[in-house]
Amino acid sequence: MNASQELTLYGAAASGSVAVEATLTLLGLPYQLIEGATWAEAAARDRVATANAMRQIPTLVLPGGEVMTESAAILIYLADLHPEARLAPAVDDPKRRQFLRWMTYVSSAIYSLHWIKPDVKRIGAPESARDAVVDAVHERIAFCWSHMDSQLTPGRYLLGEELTVLDVYVAVISRFGPWRERFYAAAPRMAEVIRRVDQEPRLAALWRKRFPQD
Template identity: 60%
Template sequence: MLKIFGAVGSGSVPIEATLRLLRIPYEVIEAVTWESEEARKQVEPVNPLRQVPALVLPSGEIVTESAAILIYLADLYPQARLAPGLNDPKRAQYLRWMAYVSAAIYAFAWIKDDPMRIAASKEDAPRVIDRVYNRIADCWRKMDEQITPSHYVLGDELSVLDLYVTVISRFGPWRTRFYENAPKMAEVVRRVDADPRLKEFWAKRFPFHEGWERR
């Protein structure tokens, strides 16, 4: 069985959602890495960067990096049509935006999870977070300006890119700001939030508590 090191409300959630849609059984090893040294130590043997998500294949091979895991799973089960195939004209833009969400946006989690990793002092930390949030909001805006979504980011079929954008846009600077900066993708993520196939899954793995969009 596949094992995934992950946590509620983390970057493992789009991967878990993908596995749900693929109906592939998996086990989650819960590790809230941004909250405790113990959790980071638990993840270290599978990911020396001490971050979730990390996927352990039945062979024991380890795959880290959320975008790589999503691309890998979608390619492994092409019949599920969760990504444009190798010869699909949408393939290049799909890969481009998968890498963009990972590198330009999600990578900032390392700073957000502990601003003291780069802040000059405790007093400096809120300023660091502010600037990171501004940069993330700007990256979402620039992505939104360059795409022409239909029901989903790449067209009429849901892809792992939609699951990725939906979950990463729930992180700081939170959804309200995302909706303002990325009005086209706002419609897409609301559609994915409301996907009936994922209703119970979201409630368990990324609950929509009161005021979650503004947190």
């Protein structure tokens, strides 16, 4: 892929966009990163607004200028675009159904709840209730991880013996509140897998750089 074919990713350290960075790293694809924590910086929101009116990350701009948003969609697209990397079950693989189920679940039932936390007024709660709302969000997230854990029978990885973008996605999103200690307690079967993903040699440098507080 030459410079004119390079991908552009709007993202930030310790955010959901790191799952996209990890997938691009596993695939060996070059990309330009435009850094900015949109939940905290107006300038970052303004930068991404040129590509995504929602002003959210991750936002991926493809070489032809087409824009992709929604982290699960981006991960599935990249995995399917490079089937030789085996980062997603093929369409005719029986594991594909559960792969799609859980990719969508992590996005909609867990990751989406973090949108509430920077501004609880988004759900009509007063700022004075922020601590209680955030606590409730964390309780719900822990419950959702527990439910997912009860439905899976992991092998070396969540869907069996091969690493997929689902493993990468969970390894990133489980780092957010209520944080890893709670995740390990709520999802003990997944915990062993995610510790393994944390140790993936191809991602070690990225994890250190993008989650420096871990």
